[in-house]
Amino acid sequence: MAITVVGSVAFDTIETPAGRRERCLGGAATYFSLAASYFTDVRVIAVVGEDFGRRQEAVFQERKIDTRGIEHMAGKSFFWEGSYLENLNEAKTHITDLNVFAAFEPKIPDVYRDSEFLFLANIDPILQRRVREAMPDVKLVAGDTMNYWIKDHRPALLEILKELDILLINDTETKMIAGNNNLVQAARAVMALGPKELVVKHGEYGATLFGEEAKTFRAPAIPLEEVVDPTGAGDSFAGGFFGYLASQPEQSPAAYRRAMFYGSVMGSFACERFGTERLQKLTREEIDERFNLFRELTHLA
Amino acid sequence: MAITVVGSVAFDTIETPAGRRERCLGGAATYFSLAASYFTDVRVIAVVGEDFGRRQEAVFQERKIDTRGIEHMAGKSFFWEGSYLENLNEAKTHITDLNVFAAFEPKIPDVYRDSEFLFLANIDPILQRRVREAMPDVKLVAGDTMNYWIKDHRPALLEILKELDILLINDTETKMIAGNNNLVQAARAVMALGPKELVVKHGEYGATLFGEEAKTFRAPAIPLEEVVDPTGAGDSFAGGFFGYLASQPEQSPAAYRRAMFYGSVMGSFACERFGTERLQKLTREEIDERFNLFRELTHLA
Numbered sequence: 001m002a003i004t005v006v007g008s009v010a011f012d013t014i015e016t017p018a019g020r021r022e023r024c025l026g027g028a029a030t031y032f033s034l035a036a037s038y039f040t041d042v043r044v045i046a047v048v049g050e051d052f053g054r055r056q057e058a059v060f061q062e063r064k065i066d067t068r069g070i071e072h073m074a075g076k077s078f079f080w081e082g083s084y085l086e087n088l089n090e091a092k093t094h095i096t097d098l099n100v101f102a103a104f105e106p107k108i109p110d111v112y113r114d115s116e117f118l119f120l121a122n123i124d125p126i127l128q129r130r131v132r133e134a135m136p137d138v139k140l141v142a143g144d145t146m147n148y149w150i151k152d153h154r155p156a157l158l159e160i161l162k163e164l165d166i167l168l169i170n171d172t173e174t175k176m177i178a179g180n181n182n183l184v185q186a187a188r189a190v191m192a193l194g195p196k197e198l199v200v201k202h203g204e205y206g207a208t209l210f211g212e213e214a215k216t217f218r219a220p221a222i223p224l225e226e227v228v229d230p231t232g233a234g235d236s237f238a239g240g241f242f243g244y245l246a247s248q249p250e251q252s253p254a255a256y257r258r259a260m261f262y263g264s265v266m267g268s269f270a271c272e273r274f275g276t277e278r279l280q281k282l283t284r285e286e287i288d289e290r291f292n293l294f295r296e297l298t299h300l301a
Numbered sequence: 302m303a304i305t306v307v308g309s310v311a312f313d314t315i316e317t318p319a320g321r322r323e324r325c326l327g328g329a330a331t332y333f334s335l336a337a338s339y340f341t342d343v344r345v346i347a348v349v350g351e352d353f354g355r356r357q358e359a360v361f362q363e364r365k366i367d368t369r370g371i372e373h374m375a376g377k378s379f380f381w382e383g384s385y386l387e388n389l390n391e392a393k394t395h396i397t398d399l400n401v402f403a404a405f406e407p408k409i410p411d412v413y414r415d416s417e418f419l420f421l422a423n424i425d426p427i428l429q430r431r432v433r434e435a436m437p438d439v440k441l442v443a444g445d446t447m448n449y450w451i452k453d454h455r456p457a458l459l460e461i462l463k464e465l466d467i468l469l470i471n472d473t474e475t476k477m478i479a480g481n482n483n484l485v486q487a488a489r490a491v492m493a494l495g496p497k498e499l500v501v502k503h504g505e506y507g508a509t510l511f512g513e514e515a516k517t518f519r520a521p522a523i524p525l526e527e528v529v530d531p532t533g534a535g536d537s538f539a540g541g542f543f544g545y546l547a548s549q550p551e552q553s554p555a556a557y558r559r560a561m562f563y564g565s566v567m568g569s570f571a572c573e574r575f576g577t578e579r580l581q582k583l584t585r586e587e588i589d590e591r592f593n594l595f596r597e598l599t600h601l602a
Contacts, residue, residue, distance in 0.1 A: 017482075088482070181318075181389070183505070184526045204484070205506035208524055218521040218599050223509055225485045257601050298519050298599050300558055 001139075001246050004112045005032050006045040006131045007121025007235075008101060009052065009070060010078035014274060015085060018228040024275030025056050027078060028121035028144065031232035034279040035239025035266040036119075037063040038287055039247040043112045045069035045131065049076040049100045059280055068109045073100040088227050089203050106131050113137075117246040120164075121235065122146050125156040132163050140251065142166035142242050144235070150176050158193060167195035168238045174200050183208075197256070199241065199263070201234050209260050215253070219260035220298045222268045222290070229274045233267040236279060240266030258291075265290045302440075304547050305413045306333050307346040307432045308422025308536075309402060310353065310371060311379035315575060316386060319529040325576030326357050328379060329422035329445065332533035335580040336540025336567040337420075338364040339588055340548040344413045346370035346432065350377040350401045360581055369410045374401040389528050390504050407432050414438075418547040421465075422536065423447050426457040433464050441552065443467035443543050445536070451477050459494060468496035469539045475501050484509075498557070500542065500564070502535050510561050516554070520561035521599045523569045523591070530575045534568040537580060541567030566591045 007029030013022050033042045043066040048056075052072065060067045081095035106127055118135055120128040120143035128143055143164045149157050150173060157177075161167065167190065171183060177193070178186035183200065187210040191198050197211035204227075206220040241263030248255040265287055272278045308330030314323050334343045344367035349357075353373065361368045382396035407428055419436055421429040421444035429444055444465045450458050451474060458478075462468065468491065472484060478494070479487035484501065488511040492499050498512035505528075507521040542564030549556040566588055573579045 182527065184524045202506055205503055206521075216524060216598060218524070220507075220519040220521065220599070223485045223517060223519070226483065254601070261601065295601055297517060298521070299601075300555070300562065300596055
């Protein structure tokens with residue numbers, strides 16, 4: 001079943017201990033879409049500038065991602081520059097140029113309206129809510145957010161949290177929303193604000209699912225020999241997780257558990273090359289091979 | 302099969318968000334012994350002062366731990382005072398009084414010499430080596446260390462690493478020994494120094510086993526509702542891990558994997574009360590119940 005995702009499509013300049021890349025294709029909606037595209041149909045809502053051309057468009061098209069919801073505006077696309085020189089787990093942001101993204105008004109193509117799954121990537125919670133309200137018939141809504149919205153846009157954030165079936169955030173964001181340093185207590189407090197399921201991403205240590213549908217569940221991350229570039233790993237986790245869920249006839253507790261593993265799998269692939277490079281050219285066989293490696297990595301005989 | 306453990310038996314004054322306790326019974330050998338005692342016979346080598354009396358002795362005796370190797374000296378026992386007020390994952394040390402521990406010369410009772418398993422808890426690597434050499438017939442030797450020995454006693458540490466079958470340390474210690482910030486690369490570098498198996502403890506995120514005998518394996522930690530006191534969690538992990546291994550007829554890859562889970566189980570119990578309180582009064586049923594919860598927590602259908 002199709003997923004519509006709304007979020008950023010951007011250019012990223014990234015420096016890591018493995019090197020530097022100028023203006024890679026990036027953005028949460030990009031990573032999410034590519035990861036989810038291995039499981040189900042994906043439709044993107046975003047805004048780009050004149051620097052987004054055929055080469056970038058082709059990245060989506062090769063994965064059969066519907067780009068009719070990507071609006072083209074005069075000006076430049078969202079640009080981010082960051083580095084991970086000291087700590088691969090945390091980006092140091094050098095430049096954030098919103099550019100055309102500052103005036104983003106999500107427009108939903110009519111052909112997207114039968115999507116049963118909606119993913120609200122990390123954007124202004126007011127826009128997340130607007131998209132959610134414009135698609136009242138979706139079956140399952142998941143979303144992400146970040147410290148900026150948690151700190152300075154709390155009222156709007158609280159409104160959209162009420163509308164979410166699933167929230168995917170990291171440890172720090174969970175504790176920040178709840179104002180509680182114990183993860184289990186914080187998770188419960190966040191879920192009391194709306195989301196029925198909460199996925200807390202722990203970076204290199206995997207992720208924990210707290211929820212109604214599934215009992216608490218932890219998926220490991222694979223210890224990676226070389227982390228080339230962690231940019232987009234969280235969005236790729238979300239894409240693998242939600243993409244797999246959407247591909248299932250039923251969103252059962254067992255499906256949620258497998259989705260957690262697929263999320264971890266896609267997050268680990270994302271780190272292996274700069275930008276979206278690795279996510280563009282996977283096969284479902286490679287994905288399932290790693291899924292089995294993961295299962296093996298953590299299962300008792 | 303019996304384990305001999307050499308390490309500290311101490312008094313700890315601990316402050317956490319849950320409260321403060323004065324002079325709890327503590328020390329790496331204490332936590333290790335209590336945790337391991339649920340799986341196999343344990344024999345302790347340590348030194349204590351005149352403040353270690355019948356009440357402390359009784360804690361070991363109730364768990365049938367052999368204390369004939371605990372030497373009593375004039376003076377006070379090792380004393381540590383620390384707090385976890387800002388970060389439950391990292392103790393802030395306020396006082397370390399070595400007291401009688403400064404003159405510790407491990408003496409191995411003859412009745413300990415048929416032990417097939419030896420655990421060298423975190424003490425001076427020169428003493429670790431002396432004990433290891435005095436027990437040449439043990440079947441499996443595991444050990445721990447800490448940043449202090451890694452930074453300032455490297456030559457002695459390198460000597461004992463050559464003698465270890467299993468090293469149990471945390472992420473930071475692994476990266477520090479290797480001088481490499483990538484965990485997988487660092488793990489490989491540490492294993493090249495001697496240990497055939499390396500268990501890297503990730504605190505609240507579980508632990509990873511790198512090794513020859515077992516393929517890389519990750520055991521989760523349980524997300525805890527309330528962490529009362531994390532003191533000794535790592536030593537309790539080691540006790541559960543090595544205690545379980547020692548209880549098995551064969552140290553097969555499957556046994557190593559289950560041992561990782563039992564390590565995580567005992568580490569999680571340790572955090573639930575101040576000091577050794579929780580570890581003193583467990584039952585094997587409670588332990589296996591949590592083991593099954595862990596398995597459930599991370600297993601796919």
